[in-house]
Amino acid sequence: MDFRNVYILIRKEARDSVKNWWFVLYTICFSALALLLLFLASSRSEIAGFSGFGRTAASLINLVLLFIPLIALVTGAISISNERENGTLSYLLSHPITKSEIFTGKFIGLLLSIWFSISLGFGLAGIAISIRGGGGDISKFLMTAVLSAILAASLLSVGFLISVFSKKAAKATGIAVFLWLVFIVIGDLGIMGSTVAMDLGIKQVFILALFNPTEVFKIASVLTLSPRFEVLGPVGIYAFKTFGREGLFYLLLSVMALWILIPLGYAFLSFSVLRREEL
Amino acid sequence: MIDIREATKNFGDFKAVDKVSFSVKAGEAFAILGPNGAGKSTLIRCILGTLDFEGEIRLNNLDIKENRKEAKALIGYVPQEPQFYDMTTIEVLNFFGSIRRVNKERIERVLHLVGLKEHVFKSTSALSGGMRQRLSFGIALLSDSPVLILDEPTSNLDAYARADLLRLIKKFKTEGKTVLFSSHRLDEVEFLADRALVMKSGKIILESTPHKLGEVLGLKSKLHIKLPQSSIKTALDVLNENGFNNISLNGNKLSIELSHKERILALRKLLLAEIPVEDFNVEEPSMESIMEEVQQNGL
Numbered sequence: 001m002d003f004r005n006v007y008i009l010i011r012k013e014a015r016d017s018v019k020n021w022w023f024v025l026y027t028i029c030f031s032a033l034a035l036l037l038l039f040l041a042s043s044r045s046e047i048a049g050f051s052g053f054g055r056t057a058a059s060l061i062n063l064v065l066l067f068i069p070l071i072a073l074v075t076g077a078i079s080i081s082n083e084r085e086n087g088t089l090s091y092l093l094s095h096p097i098t099k100s101e102i103f104t105g106k107f108i109g110l111l112l113s114i115w116f117s118i119s120l121g122f123g124l125a126g127i128a129i130s131i132r133g134g135g136g137d138i139s140k141f142l143m144t145a146v147l148s149a150i151l152a153a154s155l156l157s158v159g160f161l162i163s164v165f166s167k168k169a170a171k172a173t174g175i176a177v178f179l180w181l182v183f184i185v186i187g188d189l190g191i192m193g194s195t196v197a198m199d200l201g202i203k204q205v206f207i208l209a210l211f212n213p214t215e216v217f218k219i220a221s222v223l224t225l226s227p228r229f230e231v232l233g234p235v236g237i238y239a240f241k242t243f244g245r246e247g248l249f250y251l252l253l254s255v256m257a258l259w260i261l262i263p264l265g266y267a268f269l270s271f272s273v274l275r276r277e278e279l
Numbered sequence: 280m281i282d283i284r285e286a287t288k289n290f291g292d293f294k295a296v297d298k299v300s301f302s303v304k305a306g307e308a309f310a311i312l313g314p315n316g317a318g319k320s321t322l323i324r325c326i327l328g329t330l331d332f333e334g335e336i337r338l339n340n341l342d343i344k345e346n347r348k349e350a351k352a353l354i355g356y357v358p359q360e361p362q363f364y365d366m367t368t369i370e371v372l373n374f375f376g377s378i379r380r381v382n383k384e385r386i387e388r389v390l391h392l393v394g395l396k397e398h399v400f401k402s403t404s405a406l407s408g409g410m411r412q413r414l415s416f417g418i419a420l421l422s423d424s425p426v427l428i429l430d431e432p433t434s435n436l437d438a439y440a441r442a443d444l445l446r447l448i449k450k451f452k453t454e455g456k457t458v459l460f461s462s463h464r465l466d467e468v469e470f471l472a473d474r475a476l477v478m479k480s481g482k483i484i485l486e487s488t489p490h491k492l493g494e495v496l497g498l499k500s501k502l503h504i505k506l507p508q509s510s511i512k513t514a515l516d517v518l519n520e521n522g523f524n525n526i527s528l529n530g531n532k533l534s535i536e537l538s539h540k541e542r543i544l545a546l547r548k549l550l551l552a553e554i555p556v557e558d559f560n561v562e563e564p565s566m567e568s569i570m571e572e573v574q575q576n577g578l
Binding site: 095096 | 327328329347348352360363364375377378379
């Protein structure tokens with residue numbers, strides 16, 4: 001792999017993101033809502049035992065859960081399908097550049113763009129907290145930002161997998177939005193429904209939760225922020241007692257890493273090695 | 280320079296390219312003729328390495344399957360309908376220039392060559408069809424690749440832009456580039472190509488020099504001439520005297536069916552007889568008629 005070509009693609013994707021008004025709008029909304037949540041959260045002295053940076057980070061979890069999966073899934077889903085549909089991918093491939101270089105450059109470029117949005121939201125909130133006198137543990141705030149970045153990477157990977165197997169950008173977007181609904185809206189209800197319908201034990205419910213990257217992020221974030229593991233509910237208590245705080249945290253991190261590596265690896269192999277017919 | 284041996288491409292049960300073999304020498308201009316769906320574009324995409332295929336394709340002795348990237352570096356490609364990113368002309372050239380590892384001076388030179396210097400800051404979406412094709416041609420010239428591959432480069436251009444692009448291609452052919460292009464226009468093939476092959480349903484059905492192609496097929500062109508009403512009778516007499524018999528008359532317009540090499544001869548005879556020709560045009564045989572001829576005569 002020629003990393004100069006990868007770098008050219010990274011630069012192009014980053015530049016395209018800045019020119020994409022949807023992406024700019026998303027970044028502005030995410031940053032503005034992060035600041036709004038900061039002020040709403042700071043109007044109360046303490047929420048569930050959090051204060052300062054910790055309190056803001058706790059407020060940001062729901063915002064992250066709403067925004068980041070959507071933008072990462074959709075951005076990933078249209079990344080290759082759109083180029084395939086409008087013919088630019090075929091034209092690009094007529095030049096001395098390989099599919100693996102294109103895939104890698106596009107993924108890193110888009111991931112950096114999403115990370116920039118996350119950094120801007122968390123960064124502005126962090127600056128505002130510091131100006132207002134700070135308080136709380138900044139490392140927890142930073143860890144939430146890092147977990148958000150990992151969540152973005154995992155869902156971008158899923159988005160790329162959708163993209164590799166979609167000939168039309170509209171179809172890819174539809175699948176991405178449906179998956180977002182499954183992960184965010186139906187996810188919790190699904191776990192609850194399955195628990196009741198199939199009479200699942202706590203262990204099975206915990207395993208089921210690991211199949212949803214947004215659930216994994218939620219548990220890891222709460223585990224990072226809260227000194228009290230009861231906040232995690234009965235499943236959390238089970239996991240906490242089984243693996244310990246540190247063990248559970250590393251388990252969740254590993255699961256999130258798998259959520260990045262498995263879809264991304266499969267998408268990479270399918271696009272770069274196996275499928276050449278669709279162009 | 281280009282060696283193709285038994286290249287075959289299947290899409291499911293459909294054979295888009297069926298055991299195609301031919302060679303193109305360095306500095307030669309080679310045309311692939313054929314109607315829509317003949318397999319021309321698929322064959323070109325196999326040569327570019329953007330489609331997998333059975334058989335062997337070598338560029339400058341490099342096997343395209345084993346040295347895809349190195350082989351692609353030897354090719355400048357002009358697609359039928361170039362699709363660019365949402366960038367300005369100069370941004371597009373810089374982007375592909377960086378992939379081709381060329382410097383700013385070369386990009387400047389290419390801008391000059393394809394006459395787009397005044398449009399560098401125009402968005403590619405604001406460029407006319409002719410300009411887009413020129414930009415695509417400019418990208419193909421960026422790294423001064425020895426091989427130019429053009430997939431029906433003039434199919435979406437008006438007459439002026441078409442003539443303009445053909446002159447440009449001819450210029451680079453004269454300078455020694457190997458040119459492989461597909462077309463469904465016989466006049467283009469005659470103007471540019473040293474050799475041509477005709478494809479149908481994925482197979483080569485004829486390979487010849489372009490001028491012999493018309494002869495071999497016995498193709499007829501139609502010369503349409505507009506004359507003053509008062510000159511019609513004299514013109515008919517002149518044409519009959521010179522052996523042009525397949526003439527139809529519609530108002531003050533004469534239509535003469537001619538063999539490929541007689542096209543200009545009839546016009547010359549009229550001008551020599553001082554008959555005032557108001558307008559004329561030549562209707563080339565369609566690709567369909569070529570195919571019909573090929574099928575009937577079984578070449």
